[in-house]
Amino acid sequence: MGAVLNQNTLESEAVYIFREVVAQFENPVLLFSGGKDSITLVRLAQKAFFPAKIPFPLLHIDTGHNFPETIEFRDKLVEELGLKLIVRHVQDDIDSGKAIEESGKYSSRNSLQTNTLLDAIEEFKFDACIGGARRDEEKARAKERIFSVRNDFGEWDEKNQRPEVFDMLNGRIEIGQNVRVFPISNWTELDVWSYIATENIEIPSIYYAHDREIFERDGLLWSASEYVYREEHEIPVKKRVRFRTVGDMTCTAAVESDADSIDKIVQEIRESAISERGARIDDKRSEAAMETRKQQGYF
Amino acid sequence: MEVLKIATAGSVDDGKSTLIGRLLYDTRSLTSDKLESIEASSRKKGLDYLDFSLATDGLVAEREQGITIDVAHIYFSTPKKSYIIADTPGHVEYTRNMVTGASTSQASIILIDARKGVIEQTYRHFFINNLLRVKEVIVAVNKMDLVNYSENVFNEIVAEFQELRSKSDFKGQNITFIPVSALWGENIAEKSSAMSWYEGDTVLEHLEALKAEDFEEESQARFAVQTVIRPKTDEYHDYRGYAGKISGSSLKVGDEVTALPSLTTSTIKDIQFFDESFEEAPAGSSVTISLADDINVARGDMLVKSGEVPQQTKLLEATVCWMDNKALLPGNKYLLQHNTNGILAKIDRIEGHVETNFGGVTKADSLKLNEIGKVSIKLSKPVFADNFEENKANGRFILIDPQTNTTAGVGFIS
Numbered sequence A: 001m002g003a004v005l006n007q008n009t010l011e012s013e014a015v016y017i018f019r020e021v022v023a024q025f026e027n028p029v030l031l032f033s034g035g036k037d038s039i040t041l042v043r044l045a046q047k048a049f050f051p052a053k054i055p056f057p058l059l060h061i062d063t064g065h066n067f068p069e070t071i072e073f074r075d076k077l078v079e080e081l082g083l084k085l086i087v088r089h090v091q092d093d094i095d096s097g098k099a100i101e102e103s104g105k106y107s108s109r110n111s112l113q114t115n116t117l118l119d120a121i122e123e124f125k126f127d128a129c130i131g132g133a134r135r136d137e138e139k140a141r142a143k144e145r146i147f148s149v150r151n152d153f154g155e156w157d158e159k160n161q162r163p164e165v166f167d168m169l170n171g172r173i174e175i176g177q178n179v180r181v182f183p184i185s186n187w188t189e190l191d192v193w194s195y196i197a198t199e200n201i202e203i204p205s206i207y208y209a210h211d212r213e214i215f216e217r218d219g220l221l222w223s224a225s226e227y228v229y230r231e232e233h234e235i236p237v238k239k240r241v242r243f244r245t246v247g248d249m250t251c252t253a254a255v256e257s258d259a260d261s262i263d264k265i266v267q268e269i270r271e272s273a274i275s276e277r278g279a280r281i282d283d284k285r286s287e288a289a290m291e292t293r294k295q296q297g298y299f
Numbered sequence B: 001m002e003v004l005k006i007a008t009a010g011s012v013d014d015g016k017s018t019l020i021g022r023l024l025y026d027t028r029s030l031t032s033d034k035l036e037s038i039e040a041s042s043r044k045k046g047l048d049y050l051d052f053s054l055a056t057d058g059l060v061a062e063r064e065q066g067i068t069i070d071v072a073h074i075y076f077s078t079p080k081k082s083y084i085i086a087d088t089p090g091h092v093e094y095t096r097n098m099v100t101g102a103s104t105s106q107a108s109i110i111l112i113d114a115r116k117g118v119i120e121q122t123y124r125h126f127f128i129n130n131l132l133r134v135k136e137v138i139v140a141v142n143k144m145d146l147v148n149y150s151e152n153v154f155n156e157i158v159a160e161f162q163e164l165r166s167k168s169d170f171k172g173q174n175i176t177f178i179p180v181s182a183l184w185g186e187n188i189a190e191k192s193s194a195m196s197w198y199e200g201d202t203v204l205e206h207l208e209a210l211k212a213e214d215f216e217e218e219s220q221a222r223f224a225v226q227t228v229i230r231p232k233t234d235e236y237h238d239y240r241g242y243a244g245k246i247s248g249s250s251l252k253v254g255d256e257v258t259a260l261p262s263l264t265t266s267t268i269k270d271i272q273f274f275d276e277s278f279e280e281a282p283a284g285s286s287v288t289i290s291l292a293d294d295i296n297v298a299r300g301d302m303l304v305k306s307g308e309v310p311q312q313t314k315l316l317e318a319t320v321c322w323m324d325n326k327a328l329l330p331g332n333k334y335l336l337q338h339n340t341n342g343i344l345a346k347i348d349r350i351e352g353h354v355e356t357n358f359g360g361v362t363k364a365d366s367l368k369l370n371e372i373g374k375v376s377i378k379l380s381k382p383v384f385a386d387n388f389e390e391n392k393a394n395g396r397f398i399l400i401d402p403q404t405n406t407t408a409g410v411g412f413i414s
Helices: A009-024 A036-049 A068-081 A090-095 A113-124 A189-199 A262-282 A287-298 B016-026 B032-044 B052-065 B094-103 B120-131 B151-166 B203-209
Strands: A028-031 A058-062 A085-089 A128-130 A147-150 A178-181 A210-217 A220-223 A237-243 A254-256 B002-009 B072-077 B081-087 B107-113 B136-142 B174-179 B222-229 B241-247 B256-260 B264-273 B276-278 B286-291 B302-305 B311-322 B333-338 B341-354 B372-385 B396-400 B407-413
Touching: A009 A036, A009 A128, A009 A189, A009 B002, A009 B222, A009 B241, A009 B286, A028 A036, A036 A068, A036 A189, A058 A068, A058 A090, A058 A113, A068 A085, A085 A090, A085 A113, A090 A113, A189 A262, A220 A254, B002 B016, B002 B094, B002 B120, B016 B052, B016 B072, B016 B081, B016 B107, B016 B136, B016 B203, B081 B094, B081 B203, B094 B120, B094 B311, B107 B120, B120 B151, B136 B151, B136 B203, B151 B174, B174 B203, B311 B341, B311 B396, B333 B372, B333 B407, B372 B407
Parallel strands: A028 A058, A028 A128, A058 A085, A128 A178, B002 B081, B002 B107, B107 B136, B136 B174
Antiparallel strands: A147 A178, A210 A220, A210 A237, A237 A254, B072 B081, B222 B241, B222 B302, B241 B286, B256 B264, B256 B302, B264 B276, B264 B286, B311 B372, B311 B407, B333 B341, B333 B396, B341 B372, B396 B407
16 A cells, blocks of 8 residues: 556556456457466456456367476466366367368468367357467567457458557457457567566466477477477487477477576567677677577467 | 557658668667568669668558558567557558557657658648647658758758647647658667757657656546456455546545446545555556445446536537548437447537648538548437547547447547
8 A cells, every 4th residue: 555556558458458358248268378478368367357356268279289388387377366267179170070180291280270269169159259469470460450350250351440549449249250359469579578577477387498309390499299290310309498489389499598587588588689680780690590580480 | 668659650652661660670679580681672672771661561562462551560669668650551541540540659750751841641640640639749851861961951841840830729749850861760760960950869869758747648537437346255245346447647545536427426445456555546557446435336437536527418529530431421320439338329410521731621411431520429328528638538439330330430529
């Protein structure tokens, strides 16, 4: 008591968005991947509704190829916060013949997730799906609205989006449509990491530097795992790595790093951008610049 | 970290993309991939400089594909601040995009080509900034390298713009004029040696120096309730908190408040955010407020300080910017969203078009896409509204088409 609140603009905006979702929709859900962005969403949702519990469930579309650390983390978080978790498995769709597994060197279940997600939306009749996408991630995402309407096939009509003026969010939809909601639209990667650092948010261990069996392909560091196809000459070696983003083992590459604390991670991300430019001027590349490029290859 | 949201306005070929590209480059926000492709494309075009307009080439691609261009968001940061640029490159749908971009921005950069001076487009850019009450405007007089860095040319443009300014009714606006060459990075992040006659800040210096207080509105506090928080747990058995975002000015514990529309009064008992309580929270904070008395407050209701109750009305006079293909006509019905309150509304009368060249109002009987007009709107139930000039958050609304559910227009109450 006694203090004047000094709230981060981005946090205030995200909390406002969460509250609009709960007020405007009947059946929202938070799409949870176990990655840093969705973990940040959970913290923001907690703040938005405290002292009440988060008033919607989490939905995890499990490809079956997750890092085990992510699943452990997910279950712990759900337990601690008393959340409701719904898991739908891509494997079930493969078993029932609804989805066909990709094969070969680059096979991944990443694209199969979409069908499983759309089925889950239909099964539970979710009208708002909250996700951790950010506009700085990618060109198409730069044009996303905060409330982004999807038709009953889950499609995004990017040419015909509703204008979003001021902070006024229009969540009116027809039956069968749903809205994708992006509360951290305006956050950058650095904003997310800085927030995790200031808020002391727990994240899965694979984000921190650790020793891992990896092999190199196309300039990327792949995890050696039973889920990842490996050719004979692709021999795993042990390296000190961490993950900058966390998705499936089949589509998430590691980066070489010694950052074993959140402060070091924030530092690393800050510096990787700066050294890039230095690299341009000297017309030679630093290790960190290369690292960033690899990261972008991943994206 | 502090966040500053900026909108940019400029016509085709005035170097807006180059300016944004320059800001990204000079703040080391361009990734190596992007830089490489800028270098390669610049070489291919036979240029002896880097073409920074390519930094926003996502939009160029869109243009080639003929996709409707709307607001794109560009992010960069300095050790001091995070910046978000709402880039509004549309040509056809210019007004709609500019209004959208400027609506979320605290500051605005208007570009003028030094060779052309103040043109018709400049009028429109400035007009929209006034309509939206954007407090900080930077007028960047670009392409100074093409007018021999002439101080006279710059001064003439400043004088022309000052004349335009005299037509504006927004006296609280800060306008800063900066002579720049976005292409050569002069007065963007680094001072130009070719323009030693200019002693002011560079664009980036000016942005860095802006403080949150510079954007504070001097208006009354409004607290539109988004949702009511009732945990219904043993620990918080009787807890009832009103979740919302404070606008106008700060609220304090102990403030006597009136709930609208019921006009019941109470006192603020607690202002919470997450697991902490605060004595005071400034405008812009998303908080949860508890009252001393158990009164009936729900979403759509508003808390204000007693003695600062806004006017109650069933007829709104407003300036409306139209954003839908289907024209606004007298007699049309819409859902009007004012704060968190949804009300049925009917267009009573269109007074006329507002000319974006400060030319006043001309008679009209409809409002088409990208047109701005003076409109009176009848409401099915009264609202407690402010003039937009006096209170931004409580002085605006959107009109939703009940058939398509789209956001068809935005209004500024006068």
